[in-house]
Amino acid sequence: MALRKRILVVDDEDKMRRLLELALIGLGHLVVKAGDGEEALERCAEAPFDLVLTDLRMPRLDGLGLLRRLRERGDTTPVVVLTAHGSVESAVEAMKLGAVDYLIRPFEMATLELTVTRALSMHQVQRENLFLRDEVQRGWGEFIGQGPAMQALYQLIRQVAPARSSVFVVGETGTGKELIARAIHQESGRGGLFVPINCAAIPAELLESELFGHRKGAFTGADRDRMGRFEVASGGTLFLDEITEMPLALQSKLLRVLQDGRVERLGGHTPIEVDLRVLAATNRDPQQAVAAGQLRADLYYRLNVVRVDAPPLRERREDIPLLAGHFLERYSRELGRAPPALGPDVLDRLGSYAWPGNVRELENMMERAVVLARGNRIDAADLPREVCASGPDTAPPVAAMADPTTNLSLQPQVEALELRLIQAALQRSGDNKSVAARLLEISERSLWYKLKKYAG
Numbered sequence: 001m002a003l004r005k006r007i008l009v010v011d012d013e014d015k016m017r018r019l020l021e022l023a024l025i026g027l028g029h030l031v032v033k034a035g036d037g038e039e040a041l042e043r044c045a046e047a048p049f050d051l052v053l054t055d056l057r058m059p060r061l062d063g064l065g066l067l068r069r070l071r072e073r074g075d076t077t078p079v080v081v082l083t084a085h086g087s088v089e090s091a092v093e094a095m096k097l098g099a100v101d102y103l104i105r106p107f108e109m110a111t112l113e114l115t116v117t118r119a120l121s122m123h124q125v126q127r128e129n130l131f132l133r134d135e136v137q138r139g140w141g142e143f144i145g146q147g148p149a150m151q152a153l154y155q156l157i158r159q160v161a162p163a164r165s166s167v168f169v170v171g172e173t174g175t176g177k178e179l180i181a182r183a184i185h186q187e188s189g190r191g192g193l194f195v196p197i198n199c200a201a202i203p204a205e206l207l208e209s210e211l212f213g214h215r216k217g218a219f220t221g222a223d224r225d226r227m228g229r230f231e232v233a234s235g236g237t238l239f240l241d242e243i244t245e246m247p248l249a250l251q252s253k254l255l256r257v258l259q260d261g262r263v264e265r266l267g268g269h270t271p272i273e274v275d276l277r278v279l280a281a282t283n284r285d286p287q288q289a290v291a292a293g294q295l296r297a298d299l300y301y302r303l304n305v306v307r308v309d310a311p312p313l314r315e316r317r318e319d320i321p322l323l324a325g326h327f328l329e330r331y332s333r334e335l336g337r338a339p340p341a342l343g344p345d346v347l348d349r350l351g352s353y354a355w356p357g358n359v360r361e362l363e364n365m366m367e368r369a370v371v372l373a374r375g376n377r378i379d380a381a382d383l384p385r386e387v388c389a390s391g392p393d394t395a396p397p398v399a400a401m402a403d404p405t406t407n408l409s410l411q412p413q414v415e416a417l418e419l420r421l422i423q424a425a426l427q428r429s430g431d432n433k434s435v436a437a438r439l440l441e442i443s444e445r446s447l448w449y450k451l452k453k454y455a456g
Contacts, residue, residue, distance in 0.1 A: 005029045005120055006047070010040040010054035010066065011082070020053060023109055027116065037061025041069060044077070051119055052079045056090050064090065067097045078119045142179050144326050145319040149311040153180070156308055161187035166258075166303045169281040171310025172438065174360030177281040178241060180310055184279060185237040192236025192275075195229050200245035208250055209266055218267025230263045234274040243280040243303070244289040251296045258302055278303065283438065313355040313362065320350050323359060327366035328378075335370060343379040353387045354428050356435040386427070419454050422447070 007029050009020045021031045032049070034040040036058040044052075052070070056063035063081050070077065078100040083091040091102035100119045103112065143150065160167055161184045169177045178196060185194040202210055209219075213228030229238060240246070246254070257263050258278060262271040280303045282289065289295040313320070324342065332339035355361055365387070369378045380388055421440060429435035437444040 005050040006032065007051045007053060007116070008032050008034060008040060008043055008049045010034045010037065010052065010058070010063070012036055012055065012058045016055070016082075020112075023112055024053075024116065027113060029116075037063065037066035037069070040066050044070065044075060049077050051116065052077055053082065053116070054079060055082045056094065064094055064097065067094055067099055071098050078122065080115055080119050143176065143183070144322050145316060146322065147316045147318040149316040150319060153308070153311065157183050158187065160184060160306045160308070162189060163306075164277055165305040166277070167279045167306045167308055168286060168300075168304040169279065169308045169310060170286060171281070171283065172312050172358055173283050173435070174358030175310035175312055176359055177283075177310050178239065180308055181237070181239040181241075181279045181281065184308075185239075185277075188237065188277065190236050190277060193233060194237050194239065195233035196239040196241060197229050198241045200242035204247045204250070207246065208253070211250070211254070212263055213265040215265050215267035218265070222267065225265070228263065228265060230257060230274050230276065231272060233276055237277045237279060240278065240280045242282060244282045244284050244286070244294045248293075248296060251299050255296065255299045255302060313358045317351050320362065321347055323362055324350060324366055327363045328370060331367045331370040337370075338376065340370065340373045340375070341377045343377055345380045346378055346383065349380050349383055349387050356429045356432065356439060415454075418450070422450060422454070 007024050009017055009024070009031055010033075011017045011020070012035050017033045017035075021033060024031045032043055034043050037054070038061045040052065040054065041061070043049075052066075054063045054066055061069070067079050067081070070079065079094075079098065081091055081094045081099050081102045082105055083094075083102055084105050088104070091099075091104075094102065100122055101115050103115055143154070157180065167181075167184060169180050171177050171180075181196070182194055197207075197210060199207060209222075209226070209228070211229050213226050213231060214222050216222055216225050240254075243251075257274070257276070260271075261275070262273050264271055282295075284294075286295060286300055286304065290297050290300050313323075324347075325339075328339045328342075350362070357364070365384060368384070369382055372382065374382075422436070425436040425439040426433075428439060433447055434444050437447040440447065
């Protein structure tokens with residue numbers, strides 16, 4: 001159902017105001033009336049309108065004067081002027097001042113409807129064009145980036161947001177998966193809340209209660225009824241971050257909610273209807289997670305209606321100067337100081353680094369630089385050691401192996417290569433075991449086991 005538009009009708013004749021009011025209400029719009037241009041300016045100062053429909057000839061301030069005053073104060077509300085047969089020249093003058101159309105009195109109701117609909121549509125297109133133009137310059141929402149990867153992401157978000165389809169956001173840690181989910185919700189038009197929950201951050205035994213809620217006495221410590229995230233998000237969007245960390249038994253219950261649109265609180269027996277759009281995210285390959293038994297296949301296919309990939313920072317290096325400048329300004333402002341400038345070689349270092357932690361790592365690095373800055377400039381020496389020491393092209397070789405003509409035993413060759421890969425991943429990640437494990441595509445527990453094995 002189309003939303004009602006606010007239309008201001010300006011005319012000094014009571015009968016004409018009433019006629020226009022009834023016609024526009026019949027079209028489903030909300031109408032406010034004014035007797036002349038001065039009163040119209042007062043109404044416009046009180047609240048914005050989607051359209052102004054004004055007569056040209058009025059006492060105190062006529063239609064041309066009203067149009068001129070609106071434009072002088074930066075009001076871009078579309079204006080349609082009403083004129084008699086003998087005053088078409090005045091209507092043309094009004095068009096030159098910025099009116100979007102005119103109506104010659106007397107007119108048919110069908111002509112009024114067509115003119116109003118056309119003016120409102122034109123205004124909507126103008127607003128969308130302005131939005132898109134600003135988006136290219138500033139990024140979109142909370143995002144910062146102008147490169148091809150981000151422009152493709154912005155376009156995909158705009159396409160999927162209005163639908164009710166589930167969306168699976170896939171990307172490495174620190175790439176902004178929750179920002180993507182929030183942007184989809186904000187552009188979806190759903191009036192409810194955006195409710196995020198990190199499935200990896202909540203113990204498995206508490207996650208079910210967080211999602212479904214519980215009745216008083218459902219378990220030890222449940223001293224009152226509690227609404228779950230499903231209910232809180234009804235009418236809005238539920239964002240399940242790190243969905244592959246959710247226990248399989250709970251994944252089965254989640255699938256049932258998605259299919260039935262109903263939940264039952266723990267300890268309760270009354271189904272509660274919910275209107276949910278579910279967005280999920282993971283920093284793993286979801287198909288590999290299905291193969292490994294970490295994600296139910298039926299739930300994956302239910303969630304993966306549309307997949308959105310969050311680009312890693314190494315694939316959008318052209319955005320690094322924008323991001324670095326933004327973070328420097330933010331943290332300098334928090335500390336009440338002027339943001340330091342970046343030395344000439346700093347951007348080169350930042351541009352050649354591998355960024356295993358993505359945008360989050362860059363943000364932390366710029367915060368550190370602001371806190372530790374000794375002057376008004378940041379030089380390469382002020383950057384962390386791993387940024388200066390390594391990059392995508394400076395990692396140690398991983399394929400240097402013993403000469404197979406002198407040693408044909410397979411196991412030592414495999415172990416030598418594995419050790420070199422682990423060393424390369426640790427150097428690339430700045431000795432961050434969690435990041436190194438993701439680079440190696442193994443679990444962090446497996447990495448610790450191998451480190452212990454080779455240390456011995």
